[in-house]
Amino acid sequence: MSRRAWVAFAAVALLAGAGIVSAAVVTPGGGAASGGGAVTPAPATAAVERGDLVDSLTVSGTLGYGQESVVVNSASGTLTASPAEGSLVRRGGELYEVDRDPVILMYGPKPMHRTLELGVSNGADVRHLEKNLRALGHDLTVDDHFSAATQAAVRAWQADAGLPVTGSVSKAQVVVLPGAVRVQAVRVQAGAPVRPGQSVLAVTGVRRLVSVKLDAERQSLAAEGEPVRVKLPGGAELAGKVSQVGAVAEKSGDDVTVDVRISLDDAGEAGSLDQVPVSVELRSEVRRGVLSVPIEALLALREGGYGVEVVEGSAARVVPVTAGIFAAGRVEVSGGGLAAGMRVEVPAP
Structure with a gap:
């Protein structure tokens, strides 16, 4: 030969x-x-x-809006309005309605756990409430103290939002989430009774991204910030980069994987379909x-x-x-x- x-x-x-x-x-x-x-x-x-x-x-992935989370209700009564699936809700927007009172979305790292009212202090929850009020156009100092100025701003916000004007904020009036959300599913239909602790909506983030279950042994291929290519059904290719790599491995049967999130350079090119199977090209060596x-x-x-x-x-x-x-x-x-x-x-x- x-x-x-x-x-x-x-x-x-x-x-x-x-x-x-x-x-x-x-x-x-x-x-x-x-x-x-x-x-x-x-x-x-x-x-x-x-x-x-x-x-x-090349690995398999899913183009969508990321991990789903639930919105937990804290009000008692009848669900009188709910959003359409696929709709976007931002800070100050109505998530749903109980007994015709809106439940409003505000941004923060943790859910509300108490009623915020005049005299409450030494709490990060007060500071986050004041940050939201400021972002919604109300003039006040952001600190850890619920002052008379905070109470005045709350009253003005409640009047604008169509809430009972009380000057205090309860967790029945506000749902605190990390940011804007897209409504993935409505868990309770309008007209049904709701109670505290009940899941009423499933939501996701608002940005299109690709999720990959990557073999844990290949985790080193997915460094944050590394460029990738995403191939859509039909052959179109999109540029992106690794935005998040899970720190905890998950086991499913014989497979051990880590979650990898990929952001797209131009999400508008990805269309509007959800849960689309895609191929992702990761760099293994340069x-x-x-x-x-x-x-x-x-x-x-x-x-x-x-x-x-x-x-x-x-x-x-x-x-x-x-x-x-x-x-x-x-x-x-x-x-x-x-x-x-x-x-x-x-x-x-």
């Missing part, structure tokens, strides 16, 4: 070791003269190139400024190791090389005095 025939087996073995599931089969090239004075055709060649090689791993040749140029040498056949005019010589990563149909090579611009033999097309 010729050196170039041997490379088919060598390339497949190297690619399998690198975790790549497919490889091109290389066939012998450059036919010899077959008697009768036939002229040996000039070998096909390709350039040695210097540049960046990016090895990648080599900067290296020499590379097409994979099919690689030879398995009889004495061991690998080489390429450098073509210089009508002469050719085999140069031993060290093979690095495989990516985009090329292989990193080093050694043997190779330089960018040299030509190496490849199988004839």
Whole structure:
């Protein structure tokens, strides 16, 4: 078997070791003269190139709005209005209505746990309430004390929101969530009785993102801020980057995974469908400024190791090389005095 025939087996073995599931089969090239004075055709060649090689791993993901969470009600009465599924609710907006009184969304890291009223102090919940009131256009000092100025701002806000004007804020009037939400599902229909502690809505974030359940052993491939490519059904590709990598692994059967969130550079290009299956290309290794040749140029040498056949005019010589990563149909090579611009033999097309 010729050196170039041997490379088919060598390339497949190297690619399998690198975790790549497919490889091109290389066939012998450059036919010899077959008697009768036939002229040996000039070998096909390709350039040695210097540049960046990016090895990648493609995994499955889901395009949607991220993890679903529930809105827990704290009011008692009859649900008199609920939002449409898919609608967006922002700070100061109505999430739903109990006994015709709105339940308003405000932003904060933790749910309300007590009624906030004149004289309450030393609480981060007071500070977050005041931040929300300020963001909604009410003039007051943001601190940890529910002062007379806070009470005046609360009264003005309650009047604007259509709430009973009491000057105090109970958790039956306000739901505190980290930010704006998209209504994923309505759990209780209008007209039904509701009670404290009951889940009335399921919500998500408002930004489109891709969720990936990544094999925990490959967590290192998903570094926050790393660029990725997202392929949609139909072939369209979107640019994005890793925005969050879960710190806790989850086990499902024999699989152990971590949650990876990917933000899109232009979410508007993703359309409006929810829970869309997509493919995500993660970078597994990047080599900067290296020499590379097409994979099919690689030879398995009889004495061991690998080489390429450098073509210089009508002469050719085999140069031993060290093979690095495989990516985009090329292989990193080093050694043997190779330089960018040299030509190496490849199988004839």
